[in-house]
Structure formats: structure tokens, C-alpha cells
Amino acid sequence: xxxxxxxxxxxxxxxxxxxxxxxxxxxxxxxxxxxxxxxxxxxxxxxxxxxxxxxxxxxxxxxxxxxxxxxxxxxxxxxxxxxxxxxxxxxxxxxxxxxxxxxxxxxxxxxxxxxxxxxxxxxxxxxxxxxxxxxxxxxxxxxxxxxxxxxxxxxxxxxxxxxxxxxxxxxxxxxxxxxxxxxxxxxxxxxxxxxxxxxxxxxxxxxxxxxxxxxxxxxxxxxxxxxxxxxxxxxxxxxxxxxxxxxxxxxxxxxxxxxxxxxxxxxxxxxxxxxxxxxxxxxxxxxxxxxxxxxxxxxxxxxxxxxxxxxxxxxxxxxxxxxxxxxxxxxxxxxxxxxxxxxxxxxxxxxxxxxxxxxxxxxxxxxxxxxxxxxxxxxxxxxxxxxxxxxxxxxxxxxxxxxxxxxxxxxxxxxxxxxxxxxxxxxxxxxxxxxxxxxxxxxxxxxxxxxxxxxxxxxxxxxxxxxxxxxxxxxxxxxxxxxxxxxxxxxxxxxxxxxxxxxxxxxxxxxxxxxxxxxxxxxxxxxxxxxxxxxxxxxxxxxxxxxxxxxxxxxxxxxxxxxxxxxxxxxxxxxxxxxxxxxxxxxxxxxxxxxxxxxxxxxxxxxxxxxxxxxxxxxxxxxxxxxxxxxxxxxxxxxxxxxxxxxxxxxxxxxxxxxxxxxxxxxxxxxxxxxxxxxxxxxxxxxxxxxxxxxxxxxxxxxxxx
Amino acid sequence: xxxxxxxxxxxxxxxxxxxxxxxxxxxxxxxxxxxxxxxxxxxxxxxxxxxxxxxxxxxxxxxxxxxxxxxxxxxxxxxxxxxxxxxxxxxxxxxxxxxxxxxxxxxxxxxxxxxx
Numbered sequence: 001x002x003x004x005x006x007x008x009x010x011x012x013x014x015x016x017x018x019x020x021x022x023x024x025x026x027x028x029x030x031x032x033x034x035x036x037x038x039x040x041x042x043x044x045x046x047x048x049x050x051x052x053x054x055x056x057x058x059x060x061x062x063x064x065x066x067x068x069x070x071x072x073x074x075x076x077x078x079x080x081x082x083x084x085x086x087x088x089x090x091x092x093x094x095x096x097x098x099x100x101x102x103x104x105x106x107x108x109x110x111x112x113x114x115x116x117x118x119x120x121x122x123x124x125x126x127x128x129x130x131x132x133x134x135x136x137x138x139x140x141x142x143x144x145x146x147x148x149x150x151x152x153x154x155x156x157x158x159x160x161x162x163x164x165x166x167x168x169x170x171x172x173x174x175x176x177x178x179x180x181x182x183x184x185x186x187x188x189x190x191x192x193x194x195x196x197x198x199x200x201x202x203x204x205x206x207x208x209x210x211x212x213x214x215x216x217x218x219x220x221x222x223x224x225x226x227x228x229x230x231x232x233x234x235x236x237x238x239x240x241x242x243x244x245x246x247x248x249x250x251x252x253x254x255x256x257x258x259x260x261x262x263x264x265x266x267x268x269x270x271x272x273x274x275x276x277x278x279x280x281x282x283x284x285x286x287x288x289x290x291x292x293x294x295x296x297x298x299x300x301x302x303x304x305x306x307x308x309x310x311x312x313x314x315x316x317x318x319x320x321x322x323x324x325x326x327x328x329x330x331x332x333x334x335x336x337x338x339x340x341x342x343x344x345x346x347x348x349x350x351x352x353x354x355x356x357x358x359x360x361x362x363x364x365x366x367x368x369x370x371x372x373x374x375x376x377x378x379x380x381x382x383x384x385x386x387x388x389x390x391x392x393x394x395x396x397x398x399x400x401x402x403x404x405x406x407x408x409x410x411x412x413x414x415x416x417x418x419x420x421x422x423x424x425x426x427x428x429x430x431x432x433x434x435x436x437x438x439x440x441x442x443x444x445x446x447x448x449x450x451x452x453x454x455x456x457x458x459x460x461x462x463x464x465x466x467x468x469x470x471x472x473x474x475x476x477x478x479x480x481x482x483x484x485x486x487x488x489x490x491x492x493x494x495x496x497x498x499x500x501x502x503x504x505x506x507x508x509x510x511x512x513x514x515x516x517x518x519x520x521x522x523x524x525x526x527x528x529x530x531x532x533x534x535x536x537x538x539x540x541x542x543x544x545x546x547x548x549x550x551x552x553x554x555x556x557x558x559x560x561x562x563x564x565x566x567x568x569x570x571x572x573x574x575x576x577x578x579x580x581x582x583x584x585x586x587x588x589x590x591x592x593x594x595x596x597x598x599x600x601x602x603x604x605x606x607x608x609x610x611x612x613x614x615x616x617x618x619x620x621x622x623x624x625x626x627x628x629x630x631x632x633x634x635x636x637x638x639x640x641x642x643x644x645x646x647x648x649x650x651x652x653x654x655x656x657x658x659x660x661x662x663x664x665x666x667x668x669x670x671x672x673x674x675x676x677x678x679x680x681x682x683x684x685x686x687x688x689x690x691x692x693x694x695x696x697x698x699x700x701x702x703x704x705x706x
Numbered sequence: 707x708x709x710x711x712x713x714x715x716x717x718x719x720x721x722x723x724x725x726x727x728x729x730x731x732x733x734x735x736x737x738x739x740x741x742x743x744x745x746x747x748x749x750x751x752x753x754x755x756x757x758x759x760x761x762x763x764x765x766x767x768x769x770x771x772x773x774x775x776x777x778x779x780x781x782x783x784x785x786x787x788x789x790x791x792x793x794x795x796x797x798x799x800x801x802x803x804x805x806x807x808x809x810x811x812x813x814x815x816x817x818x819x820x821x822x
Contacts, residue, residue, distance in 0.1 A: 003767065010766040024784070025758070031783045032736040032754070038779060039740075057754050064755030071759035 014072040025068050033058065087400045091407030098376055105369045105408050105465070108508075110415030112365040113457045116358040118420050121450045123351040129339050129441045133270070134207040136441075138301040140170065141341030142314065144331040153331055157282050157292035159321065163299075163333070164201075166317055169310035170335070173299035174202020175280060176271050183239070183276070184252035191239065195253055196271065197280045197293070203230070205300060206270040213247045213262035220261075220279045229258035232275035233266040253278070269440035271296065272342065289325055296341050311335045339441060362457060366464035368508045373405060374469035384473060398470040405466020406458070413458040417446065534571075561605070572611040575604065589641065590651040590682065597641045601654065609689050619648045619687035632687040647688055653681040714750060719760045721803065724788065724796040727770060732787040734777060735761060761786055769795050 014021055033054050040050030058064055069075070095102045131139050142163055144153040157175075164173040176198035183193040200216035209215075211233060220228050229251065231240070240246055249260050258278060269275070282292055301310055314333045322329040377384075384397055424444040557575055564573045586596040606623040609616065609632075616622075622632050631652065638647045714722075726741045727733060733741065738761075739754040764770040769792035777783035788796070 006768070007766045010768075014762075014766075027782060028735060028784045029758070031734065031777055031779075031781045032739075034779060034781060035736045035777065036754070059753040059755035064758065067755055067759045068762060071762040 011073050015074065015078065018069075018073070021072060022065075022069070025065065029058075029061070029064060033061075083399075084403055087403035088407060090400065091404035094376070094404050095408055095411070101372050101376060102408060102411075105372060106412045106415055108365050109369055109409055109412035109461050109465075110419065112362050113413050113416035113454060113461070114419035114423070116362050116457050117416060117450055117454045118423060119354050119358050120453050121420065121424075121444065121447070123354065124447070124449060125442045125444055126339070127351055128337075129439075129443070131338055131441045132443075135300070136338075139205070139338040140299060140301055140307060140310070141336045141338050142170065142173070142297045142299060143334060143336060143341060145334050146330055147332055148330045153290075154294035154296065155290050155292055156295055156297060157287055158284050158289045159331075159333065160295055160297050161284055162317065162321065163297065163314070167299070167310070167313060169302055169305035169313045170299040171302040172201055172205040173297065174199055174205045174271075175282075175295040175297045176202055177280065177282070177293040177295055178272070178274070181253045184254075185239070186250070193235075193253075193276055194274060196274045196277045197282075198271070198277050199280045202271070202280075202298070203277055205298065206268070208265065208268050208270070210262040211265040213260070215262060216277065216279055221281055223281060223283065225279075227256055227258045228261045228279065229253070230262040230264060230277045231260055232264050232268060235275040236263045267440075271298065272439050289328060298338055298341065307335050339439070342439065362460065363464065364508070366461045368504075369408075369461070370465040370468050373401075373408075373465050374472060377401060377469045377473040381473065388474070394474045397474050398467060401470035401473070402462055402466040406462040409458045409461035409465065412461065413454050417451075417454060420446065420450075572607065574608045574611040587641070587652045587654050590653075599637060599641065615690045617688045617690055619685075621687055622689075624687075627684070627686070629683050630686040631683040632689055633685050634689050635691050638688055647685045650685045651682040652685065653683060714752070718803075719752075719756065720764055721796070721799050723757065723760050723764060723786075724769060724792055725800065727786060727788045728793065728796055732773075732775070732785040734775075734783040734785050736777075736783075738786065764792070767791075767795075 033051070036054035036057060037047070037050045040053050041047060043050075045053060055061065059067075130136060133139060144156050144159060145151075146153045160173070160175045163170070167173065176196050178194055178196050180192055181195045183191045185191075198216070200218050200221050203216050210230065213230070216228070216230060219225055231246075236242055236246055240249070243249070246260055246263060250257050251260065252258070253276075282295070284292070286292070301307060311334065314335055318331070318333040321333075322331075387397060388394070424446075561573050561575065564570055587599050588596055604622065608614075609622060616632075617635060620630075620632075633642075633647055633652075638644060642650065722742050723738055726738050726745075730737070730741060735757050736754070739752060739757045742757075743750060743752055761770065761772070764786075765772060768789060770786050771789050772784050772786050774782055775785040
């Protein structure tokens, strides 16, 4: 084995010194011929005859040179490369000779490759990222999977404490809760920021030391300890002008003052993309099991354990918990990749579906370019026929046409990669705009895998656009073509047909990827159905955590609405859930079989429907509703859930939190909906409104999404 | 040239080259080729050009090494000589061939005793 490797290396060295070795050998063989000639002259031959005989005994000069060259290098590979190089040059010539075809092919295939590779890169970056932290691959998420709703359940404060105490296979278990807060600086300026409430151990999980000051300590986590905060390098630079005296400075986060005790180094944005960290201080005694803040829980797989062994241990703990608290038996704790904490499982199905769609798109585009190339190949039938007659094998001709197509697809791939590079910056901004700052581990730069995928698409394109036409073009009877040549017949498509093909292909190639790209962008968005330009919106929330009184919120909202109403340019003002972001719940209808039905649930202000111009179809409008337990449903709810029967007076209540639903019922804003009410959580339907948006032409299901 | 000269078996030329260099010391390609022809009593049909493929192979295997020198006719010539590895390989291969040759001789000279 080693001997073969050494020999191969020696051959490789000889390939690299080809010119020098050729020159050396020429000199060596010249001496040989001279000595042999002299020997022949000594035997009595004439000089010419002696030289001729010498050449004969040597086996011919060219042959000897070839034998020597073959013995030195890798003859098969070298000949292949030499042939491929010729084909490559021919491919470039062909590209320049048919500029229309080349331009259409390069643009179409380039855009298609860019879309294909781009979608792969985005999904890869989000679904299979590498976490850029010390031993980032050991970082995992721990979550409860609700087997009924088939979703994550984030209200796991009690489980978090149990897992942290019991799990041996996962160490440094941390948890955080993120919320918006008003950052009020000493000069009175206010800015909304995302605050991460994290347990001190959780922040240490990242294994990053602060640039200045300290990390959170276990002491900070205790109730009654001074309120402290740690800020990112970015926040220190932007919000505090890199003030060197930042440590010890006090800032207000909503109603509370916090002392800044640390600044993290540049680039640190753990756990997602964060700039401000304060202690979590979640007291399990203050919440029932299943209550408390929504927590993201994570940890590191301990040395000597794997994700599987950690899952096995976690499952055992889950079984014990289910036994102790049967009402939680629907929750199955599981270990997931760290990034999967923030992306649900549907994303994987979307990934596969998107990849399939992309490959279909590529096949269509490449197939159309193949038609163009076939048209070009058809006009070269005479050349192919003559080459075949001269001894070129079908494989050789197909390989030549493949390399020609590969030249075209390679240029398209370079064009595509350039598009991706440009789109990466745009995409980053788009992503940031839609979902807040992108997680710190997502890297949109071109990875090795992305380049490999591009390469695969490039070869696929060359196979479809080059090999398929080549097989077709070489399958004809060569003799017949030669006879046609003798008769002067040549295959020509004619200007009209060529132009038609080019236009058809150009349209498909140029429009299809763009159309799919637009469809992709439109995916997940919908037409709101009301004149968007006439509306402005703002999100209203109370700073200070989720435990604040809803009465206070209601009072604040009313005062705010009054002030806005007083503005001369304001026609109407109302409040409610963000359209499309309603809470999904499962409802039970009184007097039915008790089968739970899924619906969307929205809290809105009493004039909500008036402001949006939605008609009241039956019963009372929301403005007329006085009872705290009255609800208004929309037409889709009546049709789909109540089967079109008279809804007025029927009672509904919600069973458990759900994520999916198609219909809507609404309650006045600010009304709490605890199940412990005297009426067992029943709501009476007092009115029916038209579907929102009122002017939509889409289905009731979509209309019901408000 | 007579037509009944022997064609070399595959792999034998390299051994002949090694043996020639071991016996004669450093030689150029022409010298090696002529020596093999002479020793074989012109029984071997040798295309002299093939000697160079053999020399390259042996160099790649580090059994021989090459260096430039001056030939008898005062021309620059490449001289080949055995390396230590070449000496060992020659000893090993020569022993193998001698055993094979002796077995072949015995087999071919065996009488028809026991034959059906």
C-alpha cells in the first residue's frame, strides 16, 4: 500500500515536471541513438542505414517518447484531461457562437440554481446549524412535547427545576424567558428592548467570559437581591456610547432600576440574539404546575453521554412526573438540537417539500435549456456524423457535448452564486425585519455544503441540458446521415422555428423561477382585506412581566385610546389582537356531543367591527354586549362549528390551549377567561358578525383569520 | 534477425535491468540494453525503447537512481545505478526466479512415469 502511494507520488512529481523530463529524455535518447548508430557503422553499414537500423531497434522515436511518458505519469487520466480541456475550449467557443442561447441559458439556469441553492442554504442554516460556541454541538434544548396539541409546551418551570436537579446526562441546564421592556436611561430617553430573563447557570452555559465586570451569579438569582443587568457589547456601544464607566450605572427597565454589572464581548448574543440579560428569579411556589412564564430550557450533554442516553434518562424522569402528576401525562419531555427549540417540526417537512419543489423547478428550467441545446446540436448533425464515421465512439461524442453543456451550466452556477451572495444580505435584512434579529448561530455565508449543492445542481443541469440532447442526437443512423451529407442535405431548424424556441424557452426560464420566488415570498402572508393605508397600528403591552393586572392594562388602554381619538386626523380607534396572531383554542359547544372543536380566539374592543366596517349579521353587536361572559362569533364559526344552526343563546367554553383552528369567536378586550368562574367558563353567544376581512375574496377559512 | 527469438515475460525485464546494474555498475540506457542482448546471446527480442519504461518504473520504486555523466563517445548520458533497496529487491526476486526456473525444469524434464 505504502509502496503504491510512494509510486503514485513519484508519478505525480513527474507529471508536474513534464517539460523538463521530456527535454532530459530527448537528450538521453539522442545519445542512445548515436551509440547505436556508431555500433551499426562499426558493423559496416552506411551512416544512413546505420541510423535507420538504430531507429528500428529502438522502436521508433515517437513511440519511445510515448512509452517513456506513459511510464512516468498517469496516462489515462492525462489523456482524459487533455481531451476534456479540448472539449472545454470547444464549449467556450460554442457559448460565444450562440450568444442568445448562452444568455438565456445562463440567466435562466443561474436564477434557478440560485433559488435552489438559496432555499437549501436558508433551511440548512436554520435547521442544521452549527452553534458557534465552545463544544456547541453538545448544546441541546429540553422541552415538553404536548402529545395532544402536538406542540411544544413552554410552561415548564417546575419541570425545569426537576430536570436541573435530577438529570445527570445533561449539565449546566439553563432556562430563559424573553420579553419586551422599556429601557429608560438616566437622561430620560426611552427605547423598547428585548430583555432576557435567564438563570445565572444558563448564561454560563455559553462558556464566554464578560468583557468587563462579571456574569450573573447565583446570589443575583435570589429574591430580594439587588436588581442587576448585563449588557452586550453592541448595546454598550450604541446605547451607552461605549462609556468606560458603564459598570455600576443604573438603568430602568420598565418600573424597575437595574445596575449594570457586566458587558459581554463583541458578537456574544446568546441565547438567541440578545443584548440585555437579567436574573430569571422564577419562583415555582408562585405558580401552579403548568403555569409560570414561558421558558426555553437548554443544557449541555455531559461528558460520556450522548443525546440518546440523555433522552433515555429524561424519559424516565418524565414517566415519574406523569405518575406523580397525572394531569401532565400528555407531556413528553424530549431532547432536541439547540436550534430546534426555536423552530417547530413542521419546518423539516417544509424543508423537504421546498427541496422537492425546487428540484422540480430546476428540472423544468434545465429541460427547457435542453430543448435549446438540442436545437443547436441538431444543426451540428453533420459534424457529429462525420466524427462518428472517422471513429469517434458515441460515448466520446456524448462526453464532448456534456462538457460543452457543463461550461454553460458552470457559468450559470457562478452567476447563481453571485445572486445568492447579493440575496444573502437582502435576505438577512428581510429575515431581521420579519422575525426580529436573526439567531446568532445562523450564518448565511456560503458554506461548503452550499457549494457542494451548487455543484450537484450544475452537474444535474449539464446532464439534462447536455447529455439528453447528445444521446438523442447520436442515436440516429449515422450512415443515413452520411448519405444525406452526400446529397447535400443538412438539418436546419430555420430562423422562425429557432426564434420561436428561443422565445418560448426564454419565457419559461425567465418567468418560472421568478414566479416561484414571488410565490415563496407570498407564502405565509395574506391580503388583509381592508384598506391597509388607512390604518396604523401599535402594540400595547405592560412593562414589568406577565403577572401585571389586566385591569391596569385596560385602564391604560382606555386612556390611550381617548388621547388618540382626540387627534384630528383619526377617524376611529380600536384595540384587539394582532390580525393573524389570534390565540388558537379548543372549544366545547354546550348541548352537543362534547367533541372539542378548534377555533381562533380574539379579544377586541367593543367598536372593533365598526372601525373595520364589519357588519353584525344577527343579535347584538359587540358594542351592545354588556355581559362579561358574552361572546360574538363570526359567520365561519356558525357555518363550520355550529353547522349553520341558530347560534344565539348557545354557550361555548374553551377546553385547552390549541394551536390550530379555523374559526373565530371574540370577547371584549380585557376580559379574563379563567375556567374557575362560577359559570364553569361558559360564554353565551350574543351576536354574529360577518367574516373578517369583510372584503376578502378568499375562503371563509382564510377570512376567519382576521 | 531470426524470428525464433524469445519474447520477454511480463516483469522479467525489470529483474534483468537490476541484475545488469548489479553486475556492471552504473550504466546508461543503451549500455543496459546492449548488455542484456549480449548476455542472452541475442536470444531475447528486445525493443530497446522499452528499456526506458523499465528504468522509469524502477526509479519510481526507488530501486535504482539516476545521474548525468559522460558517455564513451563524449556525450551527456544518464547513468543508472542500484540503490540499497534495489539490491535487496534483486536478491529476493532472483531467488524467486531461480526456484521457479528449477521447478519448471523439473516439471518439464519429468519422465512419463505415472502418466495415464
